[in-house]
Amino acid sequence: MIKEAVAKSINDQINKEYYSSYLYLSMSAFFESEGLKGFANWMRIQAKEEADHADKFFDYLNDRGGRVMLRAIDQVPTEFGSVLEVFEQVLEHEEFVTESVNNMMDIAIKENDHATKSFLQWFVDEQVEEEATVGDIINNLKLIKGDGQGILMMDRELGARSYVKAE
Template identity: 50%
Template sequence: MKETMAEAFNRQINAEMYSSYLYLSMEAYFQSIGLNGFAVWMRAQVQEELMHAMKFYDFVFERNGKVKLEAIEKPESHWGSPLDAFEAILKHEQHVSSLIDDLVNLAIEEKDHASNIFLQWFVTEQVEEESTVGAIVDRLRLIERDNAGLFMMDAELGKRVFTPPAPSE
């Protein structure tokens, strides 16, 4: 693996770890306001982001690169409402999508076909992430201050279970 790609992938490992940390902070926020279903959804997201970080971590080693871990930035810890939190998530996932796009562009520039192929899974994953969170934002906007709707949504989000992808992915 070229040094430029290894450095870029190390930055992405940090970004994925930050994402996990951000979702853990959001889980704590939802626990603190009694929306345990939202907290369960966030816990699954924490696990998913950790899995993303480890996919990058393992790939760097598979390509004989060096992993260099850096400090993880402190995430926000309070949001004004569940809608505010999910709007922040949507903005964050859009940012992560741009980071993945930058990595794809670098892989193409470096003619690193293996990295480009590896990154395509993340391109698809980010489309799914933005779509899922966008749908939740839309629903939260619809129910706005309807507590019954919020509690129904809390119950629905609480059913989420993290399922890691099959090892071949």
């Protein structure tokens, strides 16, 4: 049976992952409305990945004999600024998620829960990758300085991203 503090942190994270999914879906809708289908595609896939993460936490908590307690998801923003500003928001949000995952790991360590530590390591590694990917996109956006042709080239590049379900 999973310890109460660990189960609570996992339930909190499930809510954060679903919020992340809604946030990226909202960003996708924004990009669609701006005619940036490639950026919309990237965000739509990101939204699916965050929902996959929530599912992983959901299944893990059930597998460990805990009880999933779903809560309301806070309202996500629906208006955004420039493409660069959107991705800066994404990086800020991913840093928040990284901090949350690290706090969960701290709880698992404190509770001497080796199974949860092992499970969480995948998310620790995933967050490093998430922040690096978004950082690269931000660097490219800064290089093109809002130039229309550069934005269109990036839109095509991000449109090529395909969804791969998290294992």
